[in-house]
């Protein structure tokens with residue numbers, strides 16, 4: 590059974606659901622999937638003991654950036670990924686990718702340019718919509734919530750519910766990403 594490692598970074602949990610869905614599809618396709626939130630994972634060396642033939646790396650985006658732990662992991666293990674000829678998939682989850690135009694822009698700015706800078710050559714890249722949580726239970730915090738509200742009000746007036754959760758994750762695109770990655774393995 591082929592093994593795939595799916596490592597992701599999240600600040601507020603939105604990317605967790607995306608990673609879970611990708612893992613579910615790959616498991617249904619007969620792969621053994623190790624799925625880890627890198628915030629709670631240290632044993633990166635294990636992935637490069639030649640057992641994993643595929644790696645998927647993903648992150649939520651904040652102010653244009655992947656999470657620090659994901660960035661550090663990629664920088665530290667870039668050589669292993671390239672040398673061991675591991676099939677690589679990369680994705681982000683972010684606010685920009687809430688419509689077709691935004692998906693193209695986010696995929697280029699946050700994934701393709703990032704991968705190129707780090708000398709990585711993924712077989713598939715994607716940008717999925719994320720979550721803006723303006724509800725009372727939001728983990729964004731008062732200040733971030735206020736800043737975000739003023740940005741979305743200005744950039745996309747009327748598109749957001751400014752008192753509730755806005756979830757732009759497109760499950761069809763997410764499943765499709767997982768299926769295409771499986772076909773490349």
Ligand SMILES: Cc1cc2nc3c(=O)[nH]c(=O)nc-3n(C[C@H](O)[C@H](O)[C@H](O)COP(=O)(O)O)c2cc1C
Nearest residue numbers: 599600601602603604649652653683684685719720
């Ligand atoms: C403080 C803050 C800054 C953000 N900055 C960006 C950004 O620069 N570009 C973008 O497309 N989305 C941005 N977003 C939207 C997030 O990418 C989106 O909420 C995503 O679902 C976060 O994923 P996570 O919950 O896994 O961390 C931002 C969200 C917050 C709360």
